[in-house]
Amino acid sequence: MLEELEVRNLGPIRSAVLTPDKGMTAITGETGAGKSMLLSAIQLISGAKASVGRVSAGAESAWAQGIFDVDENGNAAGLAQDAGVLDADSEETDPDPDEIGRRELFLSRTVPASGRSRAVLCGHSVPRSVLGNVAAELVTIHGQADQLRLASPARQREFLDMAADDGVERAAYRQSWEQLQAMDQRLNTVTNQEASTRQRADYLRESIEQINKVDPKPGEDEELKGKRSRVENSAEIAQGVGSALSALDASQVDSDSDAQGASDAITHAIQALRTIHVGGAFGEAADRLESLNADLSDIVFSLSNEVDSDEDVDGLDAINSRIHELDELTRRWGPTLEDVIAWRDKAAFEIEDLDASPEKVEEIKAQRKQAFDVAMKSAEALSRKRKLAATALANTVTKELAALAMAGSGLEIRVVRRNVASNKPTGKNGETQTASDTWPLDANGIDDIEFLFTPFPGSPQLPMGKSASGGELSRLMLALELSVAEKRTSGSRDMTFIFDEVDAGVGGKAAVELGKRLSKLAQTSQVIVVTHLAQVASWADTQFVVSKGKAAAKAKNAGPKATVETTVNEVTGDARIHEIARMLSGSESATSLTHAKELLDESRL
Known part of the structure; x- marks a missing residue:
């Protein structure tokens, strides 16, 4: 939702701040007062091409900024975060409960009188395309210069999919399409192998054979190196462990020894402290010594096992030989044995794809045929839902158009399924494609979508965007938006719809109906309308008037070079x-x- 629009030095507007209502806002004023400059400001922060001719006379630059309140988990916030201008973890210390889960995005544009414009998103300079991508998630402008956005088949398909609420079907088809593409890639690989591919397969087989011959186990090399170190230092280990045991508990070394070890000394100390019947520090000291003695007993037990272990000195050569074999593997396919084993397993799968034997090719072709059938089934389910939605949407839009002073006009939405048997694409030399042939499917299904608009009775059906005036197209877009309002917004007001020229050629009762429908759309989305009709403006929750203000009057007396200035004020x-x-x-x-x-x-x- 657009919270605030600020403009400086744009055309006749020296300075203006617009705070639209969350519902419907009307912008009115006499012809030539500068209403179009507010629309120009929104177009600028939406990434439109900048024109230095719009900079106010005598000013160094024009500047516009829009502040938008958005869902922090929405697409706009996500794009801003991807651009590196929004911290995903920043939170207010004491947030308003009503604002939890919301964010503010600042979109601004500076257009100098000479030089290149500058796009800024949340205080960071960004490419104009980034600003445009973010704004596309926030603002939809319906004016004579902005109607072509729905003229492309891709946009029409997206709009129909939204109306159809076919997310489940599209997700299922997308998954099957990706699986089909993967099978195509495998089939192309095995049927178009070259010498380098065969060499790769030979290398993989030889490498796997070498690894399997050694048969490494995870962590085996480190274990062997530890064992080798013990064997090489067995005498030193035996002497050190024996001396330590003699000091701790001599009986572990010589069962006949009467020498007192550390464990015996601690035991005597504990007994001596226990004879003191004054509690406190003496008892605590005895408890600590008992804990220490328990740890000491564990150490003695562990060292005793080391004395009992018999290192195989004679097997040292075998250990070194095995370590050498494993080092050769890690040197070539490491750096660790785990990496070697993982490389071998991956290579085994790669060899399957490089195996161009007739049997392998036929196997992959069968798998590819199965993937194609699954994709076709998913595409047909998606097509059925689109066709049902197309009929319902066209009927709803046609009824809305009748109420908007366009009786006799209508919209037809064609969902044409591509023919499997005909119009099949061919390769460079005219041959029919095989491995990569996905006809009649593409990434979006099996349908070609076309919106055909009849602007008045007797008019032929023409492609949308090429068949009506700006006002007629604006009313068509209003009818379309009304038909999908609930599905588009899902109860949120993140999208702002701006209508310009929507009242062209309308008057009387039709004007009242137009205002009423704009107000209806404003129940689920923010609506801003530039209008010259009182019957439309009266439905707005907030109204701003664009007029030649006092600054302009002073400018008239400033001499022959004076410029006309415009003010923007809310009227209540x-x-x-x-x-x-x-x-x-x-x-x-x-x-x-x-x-x-x-x-x-x-x-x-």
Whole structure:
């Protein structure tokens, strides 16, 4: 949702701040006052191409910034985080409960009078394309210059999929499509092997044979090196362990020895302390000595086992030979034996793909045929859901158009399934493709989608975007957005819809219906409409008036080079009634004021 739009030195607007309502906001004003500059500002922060001609006369640069309140888990926040301008872990120390899970994104654009423009996202300079990608998740502009966005088949397919709510079917198809692509890659590999591929297969087989001949075990080399070290130092180990045991418990070395060891001394000390019947420190000292004696007994036991172990000095050569074999493996396929074993297992799978024997090729072809059948089945399920949604969406849109003063106009959505047997793509030399042939499937299914619009009775059906005026297309887009409003927003207001020229050629009762439908859309999304009709503006929750302000009047007296300046102000209460009256009749007579008040009172859902 757009929380604030600030503009400086853009055309006739020297400085303006717009704070749209979360519902419907109307922007009104006399023709030529500069309403289009606000739309230009939004286009700039949406990544549109900058024009130095829009910089106010005498200013060094124009600047626009939009502050958006977004879901921190939404696509826009995700794109900002991917761009490195949003810290995923930052949190307010005392957040408002209503703001938990929300983020603010700052999108701004500076256009100098000379030089290149600068795009900034949350205080960080970014490429204009990044700003455009983020804004595309936040703002949808429906104006004469912005209707072509739904003219492409890809956009039309995306819109229909949203209306169809076919996420489950698309996910199933995407998975089967990726499996089919993987099988195509394997089949291409085995059927188009060259000498280098055969050499690779031979190398893998020889390598696997060498590894299997040695038959390494994980960690075996480290274990052998430890054993070798013990064998090489067995005499030193025996002497050291014997001396330690003699000091700790001589009976472990010589059962007939009467010498007192450390363990006996500690035992005597414990007994002496236990004879003291004054508690406190003496008892605690005895407890600590008992704990120490238990640890000492464990050490004596461990060292005694070392004395009993018999290192095989004669097997040292065998140990060194085995270590050498294992070192050769880690040198070539290491650095560890675990890496060697993993490489061998992976190589075994790779050899299967490099095996170009006729039997192997036929096996992969059969697997590929099975993957193709699964993908076709998923594509057909997706196609059925699209066709049902296309009929329902077209009927709903056509009904909405009738209420928007476009009776007799209509929308048809064609979901055309590609023919399996005909129009099959061919290779470079005209031959039919085989291994990589996925016709009639592509990454999006089996359908070609086309939106055809009839703008008036008797008009032929023409591709959307090439068949109507800006106002007619704006109303078509409004009808489309109304038809999918709940599915698009899912109850959130992250998307902002901006309508320009939507009221062109509309008046009377149709204008009231137009305003009513804009207000209906504003129940689930933020709506900003640039309008000259009071019947539309009256439905808005908030209204801003663009007009030539005091600064402009002073500018007129400044001389022949003076420029026209524009102000943007919110109107409420009586001021709004006066503005609606002006829009109704061009005057603010008692009659028009009364009519304006009645219109505002009646413009409620």
